[in-house]
Amino acid sequence: MTALVMFLVFVAATLGITYWASRRTSGAAGFFAANRQITAWQNGFAVAGDYMSAASFLGIAGIIAFQGYDGFMYSVGWLVAYLTVLLIVAEPLRNVGKYTMADVLAYRLSPRPVRAMASLSTLVVSTFYMIAQMVGAGTLVALLLKGINYNTAVIGVGILMVVYVVFGGMLATTWVQIIKAILLMGGTVLLSILVLAHFDFSFRAFFDAIGHVTYTENGQTVVRDFMQPGLRFKPPYGALDLISLGMALIFGTAGLPHILVRFYTVPDAQTARKSVVWAMVLIGVFYIMTTFLGFGAATIVGRDTIAAHGGTNMSAPLLAEALGGEMFFAFISAIAFATILAVVAGLTISASASFAHDFYTNVVHRGTERRTGEEVRVARIAAFVVGAVAIAVAILLGPTANVAFLVALAFAVAASANLPVIVLSLFWRRFNTAGAVAGLGTGLVASLLLILIGPSIMGASRAIFPLENPGILSIPLGFLGAVLGTLLTREPSAETKFNELIVRANTGLGAERSTGH
Amino acid sequence: MDNHPWEKIAASSEFKDLVRAKLRMIVPATLFFVVYYFALPILVGYAPGLMQRKVVSSINLAYLFALSQFFMAWAIAALYVRAAARFDLMAKKILEKAQTR
Numbered sequence: 017m018t019a020l021v022m023f024l025v026f027v028a029a030t031l032g033i034t035y036w037a038s039r040r041t042s043g044a045a046g047f048f049a050a051n052r053q054i055t056a057w058q059n060g061f062a063v064a065g066d067y068m069s070a071a072s073f074l075g076i077a078g079i080i081a082f083q084g085y086d087g088f089m090y091s092v093g094w095l096v097a098y099l100t101v102l103l104i105v106a107e108p109l110r111n112v113g114k115y116t117m118a119d120v121l122a123y124r125l126s127p128r129p130v131r132a133m134a135s136l137s138t139l140v141v142s143t144f145y146m147i148a149q150m151v152g153a154g155t156l157v158a159l160l161l162k163g164i165n166y167n168t169a170v171i172g173v174g175i176l177m178v179v180y181v182v183f184g185g186m187l188a189t190t191w192v193q194i195i196k197a198i199l200l201m202g203g204t205v206l207l208s209i210l211v212l213a214h215f216d217f218s219f220r221a222f223f224d225a226i227g228h229v230t231y232t233e234n235g236q237t238v239v240r241d242f243m244q245p246g247l248r249f250k251p252p253y254g255a256l257d258l259i260s261l262g263m264a265l266i267f268g269t270a271g272l273p274h275i276l277v278r279f280y281t282v283p284d285a286q287t288a289r290k291s292v293v294w295a296m297v298l299i300g301v302f303y304i305m306t307t308f309l310g311f312g313a314a315t316i317v318g319r320d321t322i323a324a325h326g327g328t329n330m331s332a333p334l335l336a337e338a339l340g341g342e343m344f345f346a347f348i349s350a351i352a353f354a355t356i357l358a359v360v361a362g363l364t365i366s367a368s369a370s371f372a373h374d375f376y377t378n379v380v381h382r383g384t385e386r387r388t389g390e391e392v393r394v395a396r397i398a399a400f401v402v403g404a405v406a407i408a409v410a411i412l413l414g415p416t417a418n419v420a421f422l423v424a425l426a427f428a429v430a431a432s433a434n435l436p437v438i439v440l441s442l443f444w445r446r447f448n449t450a451g452a453v454a455g456l457g458t459g460l461v462a463s464l465l466l467i468l469i470g471p472s473i474m475g476a477s478r479a480i481f482p483l484e485n486p487g488i489l490s491i492p493l494g495f496l497g498a499v500l501g502t503l504l505t506r507e508p509s510a511e512t513k514f515n516e517l518i519v520r521a522n523t524g525l526g527a528e529r530s531t532g533h
Numbered sequence: 534m535d536n537h538p539w540e541k542i543a544a545s546s547e548f549k550d551l552v553r554a555k556l557r558m559i560v561p562a563t564l565f566f567v568v569y570y571f572a573l574p575i576l577v578g579y580a581p582g583l584m585q586r587k588v589v590s591s592i593n594l595a596y597l598f599a600l601s602q603f604f605m606a607w608a609i610a611a612l613y614v615r616a617a618a619r620f621d622l623m624a625k626k627i628l629e630k631a632q633t634r
Binding site for chain 2: 085088089091092093095096098099100102103104219220223224226227228241242243244245246249254255256258259262266286289290292293296297300303304515516518519520522523524525
């Protein structure tokens with residue numbers, strides 16, 4: 017009951033923000049990019065809020081609680097991935113583009129085919145990722161809020177995210193993400209302090225306990241050293257799968273459309289850079305603290321109790337209950353929902369921006385708005401459609417669906433289709449339209465195909481491709497497609513315009529400025 | 534075409550210096566963090582004996598190496614931000630020169 021009240025407070029606050037934002041949002045730059053007036057710290061928090069999904073808050077804590085060290089190895093890649101964003105993508109993207117990732121690609125290439133493919137890839141990444149979040153949200157509700165069932169939760173989350181985006185645009189979405197990030201960091205710090213307090217603030221006692229975790233396995237009591245690697249990733253393919261996952265994280269984060277659009281909301285490339293640094297501090301501190309969340313749940317609550325009360329995803333909430341009672345359980349549960357809402361809102365706005373700006377305006381209508389405001393209107397309709405589709409699919413799949421592979425798929429597509437063409441278009445003069453279309457196409461198809469014939473869909477014993485994460489093969493294929501497509505064709509105009517692109521990317525000359533108010 | 538402002542800037546020695554200076558920072562930094570990061574799953578996967586060596590209490594090399602990745606990422610970010618302040622100055626000079634002509 018308390019959890020429900022706290023969650024409703026969050027919903028009321030975010031709806032208030034949406035109302036405030038709706039009165040300040042007009043025009044395309046307002047709707048898609050919050051008039052480019054978001055400051056460095058604000059965008060840093062929003063990037064962190066957009067990125068740290070329930071999969072990382074509840075999921076990683078759960079994996080560490082059940083399988084120890086291997087779960088912590090998961091945590092590492094999520095931060096290191098931001099070096100790719102910081103060093104290679106964020107600043108050129110801000111200097112060259114306007115609203116979407118495809119703006120950078122279309123700059124010196126033939127806009128229609130490139131935007132059509134980039135829009136397709138954006139929609140695939142966003143909707144798959146969103147469905148995974150929605151199913152997760154529905155399942156959580158059944159466990160955390162008594163009296164609300166799976167379908168109600170999915171519909172509620174879906175309606176809220178559409179309301180944020182349609183009425184409040186990027187400004188409302190940004191503030192939902194900022195508040196979520198503050199709550200998530202606050203809750204995690206508090207939980208970590210309580211874990212340490214449980215061990216009388218002795219790191220020694222805490223790590224001693226991690227060395228001897230007791231639980232039941234196949235009806236027998238076992239004692240395991242949870243710092244020991246290999247409890248999750250087992251031979252013969254465990255190590256390879258982990259490397260493949262690492263590749264998807266390191267190269268995929270800088271290709272996630274909902275993260276990339278965040279850099280259009282700040283005034284200039286310098287602010288974009290500073291905001292990545294803010295995000296890296298928050299994300300790093302958060303993932304280091306998964307040590308306390310995960311191992312704390314393993315040692316204080318115990319695997320057996322968590323398994324009996326809802327399974328891995330309940331590790332962090334149950335830890336909160338054990339240490340801080342019902343109130344704290346409610347608080348952490350409410351944060352878990354806030355987490356999901358902020359992520360799905362970010363996904364919705366990036367998907368609808370790409371549909372309206374890339375596909376509708378630039379592919380169908382060849383770059384001209386027939387009436388002013390049409391692009392924003394189409395984006396609002398697209399947000400409705402995206403929301404309805406996500407709700408329908410999540411209800412169709414039902415609470416028992418295994419959707420973890422959808423997240424793997426989203427990162428694999430981002431890493432195999434989006435990142436190769438972004439990097440090549442910024443750094444390779446010879447790169448051209450055929451290369452971009454071929455790169456996006458092969459990256460997309462290879463990721464989808466390898467997941468389809470992998471263990472997530474076919475089952476471990478019958479899988480043709482033995483890894484759950486296709487990145488190790490699909491990323492090289494994406495690059496190969498882009499390079500071959502380029503070398504097989506000649507496009508002099510793309511090469512001539514390269515000078516213009518790199519001058520803009522490196523100096524900020526002619527970059528989009530902040531507007532309004 | 535040569536008179537176009539983009540072409541003039543792109544051909545200037547100042548701009549070429551800027552691009553070269555950026556690549557000199559970005560390429561080694563990227564290579565370093567990619568190698569350092571993938572060393573973790575490779576060592577944990579293929580040299581588990583070494584990685585399981587205890588340091589203090591239950592803390593082993595595998596955990597310390599994973600933890601060090603966070604500080605590696607922050608250190609590279611700090612180095613880049615320092616270098617980027619220099620790039621900003623170079624870019625500012627290029628733009629000022631382009632506008633006075």
